Amino acid sequence: MLALRLTFESFRFALDALKANLLRTILSLLGVTVGIFSIIAVFTVVDSLEASIRHSMDFVGDKVIYVAKWPWTFGPDYPWWKYVKRPVPNLREFQALQRQLGPNHKGVAIFAANGSNTLTAGSNSVGDCAVQGISYEYRIVSNVPIAEGRYFTNLEMDAARPVAIIGATIAENLFPQGGAVGREFKVRGQKFIVIGVMEKEGKKILDTPSNDSNCLIPFSMFTKMFALSTNGMGGPSASLGVKGRDDDPGLMDLEYEMRGVMRNIRGLKPREEDNFALNRPEMFASVISTLFSRIGVIGAIIGGLATLVGGFGIANIMFVSVRERTNIIGIQKSLGAKNFFILFQFLFEAICLCLIGGGAGLFLVWLITLLPQDALPLTMSAARIVLGLLISVAIGVVAGIVPAAVAANLDPVIAIRAK
Template sequence: MLALRLTLESFRFAWDALKANLLRTVLSLLGVTVGIFAIIAVFTVVDSLEANIRSSLDFVGDKIISVQKWPLEFGPDYPWWKYFNRPVPTPREFQQMRKQLGPNNKGLAIFAANSGNTLKAGSNSVADCVLQGVSYDFRIVSNVPIKEGRYFTMQEMDGARPVAIIGATIAENLFPSGGALGKEFKARGQTFIVIGVMEKEGKKLLTISSNDANCIIPFTMFTKMFALSTTGFGGGPSATIAVKGRDEDPGLLDLEYEMRGVVRNIRGLKPRELDNFALNRPEMVASAVGKLFGVIGLVGAVIGSFAMLVGGFGIANIMFVSVRERTNIIGIQKSLGAKNFFILFQFLFEAIFLCLIGGGAGILLVWLITLVPQDALPLTMTAGRVVLGLLVSVGIGVIAGIVPAVMASNLDPVIAIRAQ
């Protein structure tokens, strides 16, 4: 109990010392405030960027393997220019894959997209929309968040029916009075009937993934409107084939090996020939994003640490001055029986208080910035970053205050009392 009482007394002495020199306290904690603000602000921006990009990639779904011309990661032993000679996936390959793939998948889909389209309904129009042609299992391999209406039927897919599922922005512009279901609109001279409206997503950093300006139609109808590219360069949109793995196969290795063998067989590749296709997974992008933002976060932390270093030197300097000013008081306290740890805690707590107040002010500034509305990049400060900022503040306080505190605790009471 005595140790607890003395510790609390140390807190009280430290707090009284800070209040007695309010101006000096404020000036001292500014350096820590700037340092914590810099570190937490960088981490908050990096976290928000990473979360935004990862959420933008959620439309792909998980456990997905895509057959494409270009890989998401270029290997160091494969010249990039050789990828130009690769063919793109075709509807014929999609049909053959449906026949040859085993039971290791939940769904197989082919899809392609064409951007920059203008949709019209009466006197209303909306520009720069994406027309996306999809097969029936597209909703299995990708996210199609339908708010109103329904998905395509197999008959609509096979019969190339002029039906469409439109994004929220398209529905708001073409049918401002509401009730888009069952209404008609035109795209590239073709009349479509709305059978579904997707949920509003809002702006994202990777706007290509947003469904708000997306119009989904049957793939068979899409191929009537656009000639698919066979090379991936001009001449029309390129198709992608995607396969959804089963939930009980978390590694997807069996499915990937099976897909590689099936595609090689379809394309007639000999055993010694290299693959002329890429099997891509969304986690490749997620891994690359994680590495990129890890480096950005490290650079930001290094930059912010310099500001913290300056703030730490400022706190240490003030603590040395404080010890010198209160040397006489320290001598009186020790002559009355104060223990060394009581004096040490008194100055150490003062340094920690300074850094905590400064760090708290820096965190508060970052939090106020996150309250500013942002469409493209909403900032979010997590509880983990708040805890990190407070822990860094305590660490700086301990480092900056430990030497002055030890010096104060080791003062000889007789010499200290005589100090002026």
């Protein structure tokens, strides 16, 4: 109990010392403020940039394997003309995959898109829109967030009904008064009825496909309006997507099974190489993680240098503080103050300085996150706030331990006589 009371008294002495030298306190914590601001601002920007890029890549889905003509990554020394000769996936292969794949998947979808379309409704029109034909299980493979209305039914898919789910930007331009569900619009002379409106995604940092300017229609209706390319060199071509199960994180079983089924569908002999590509979003995720881990290290070094300068400033001020209060230290020790009481007094002062400076740095970063950002919204996570405070405490301990130890080990007789 006595030790706790003495510790509290040390803390109170530290606060009194900071208040007594307010100008010096402010000047001392500026270095820590700049240091914490630098390192947390860098981490915040890196985190926000990584989150925005990952959000931009959401259209590829999660735990999905895509069957396509072209691979997303090309290996070295691979003849490009072998890719050109490959066939593109088609409706027959989609139906065969649905029948032959085992229980290692949650859904199989076929989809194709045609860009740069103009949609009209009365006197209103919106251009540069993508019309995408999808099968019923597309919502399992890819995210289709419905804000108004509903998703397609199996009957609408099979019967090639002229119904559509449109993006938020399309709805705002075609039907500015609202109430898009149930209304009609035209694309390429074909009338469609809106059965759903997707949630607004907003601007993405990468120019990747966005649902805001996307119009989803049944795949069977899409093939009536657009001629699918058979070689993938001109016009829209189909792609197949298979959603893996949650209990198969590596998707190795699914990929192995899909390769066998596709080889069987295309009649490939055992010695023949694959004439299709199995693409996975993890290819992008691993590249993004590696890139931003390196950027984070560089940012930590830059911020660390600024923080180091602030730590030297705190250490210098603490030595000055010990010298100014040497006489008081001697009086305290002559009255029975223990060494740890003197040590904690100066150590707490250094930590308080750094915490105030660190808090000010975090506050400045938070102010920056309030600035309106379209493509790159900045968000400071709770983990970064805790990191900033921990770094502040660490700086205070490192910068204050030596001056505090010097103060604690002063001889009381010599200290009292100091001027």
